Amino acid sequence: MTKLFLQSCLLSLAVFSTSSMMAQTNSTALNHHLSVAGQMTAEKFALLLKQQGFKSIIVNRPDQELGNVVTVNELRTIAEKSQVSVIYQPITSGKTYPTDIIEFAKYYNELPKPILMICRSGSRSSALFNQAKAQGLLHE
Template sequence: MMWLDKEFAAAPQPGIETLAALAQAGFRSVICNRPDEEVAADACAAAMEAAARAAGLGFAAIPVRHAPITPAMIAAQTEAMAALPGPVFAYCRAGFRSSVIWALAQAGRKPTADIMAALERAGFAMPGLEAQIEELATGR
């Protein structure tokens, strides 16, 4: 699990049985960034949502495919992060897509240098993303 800021952590998809432990650890919401076609039926977004809600967690499913991350995906992530109580646990296959979409959703809300530093601390140094974050920030 990688904390990108005090309200958002990204990680590989947890087992459905660990969602209650996330709630006990202080998380209040879960965002699923993993498309259902990547997982077995018992780990699909609907199953994860049911388990999350049973554990008292908020939940949103925003499937992020490997490329491209679309403006609609970024908008959905931004809305979910604003609506759900934090801290938020977001997951995909390895945590990478959840981290990237977090970064894009933060454009114009946090300084670009802070976003890039958070990604680097999480092990995702992506200097090529800086220009896209700046472009998104300018548009907000």
């Protein structure tokens, strides 16, 4: 029980730290294979692809989420011009399920790297990564 509580606290701290860094940068590297980014526009997305050379994108922000200014189809159109694949794995904020973690781990293990994950602030994407890592599901 104590070990599980400690893991939960560490995951929360990692998400908080990542969220704080998101306000200052376009994307934040969680490891050498994966970065996360928050609120996206078409222009910001195109620039990230050009500057940072991502080979795969996982979009965790649902298209219909309040405040979303760009849809996954718009991102996909931009990415396809650079021959970058886009996976749409919408996660409702605060509602990550075990099946979401397993699905993400499958993508992480199989997609070309580096990968960019996108949500509103970077927090839910970071949490998804941290939970999969804590469960030993990622091949690094």
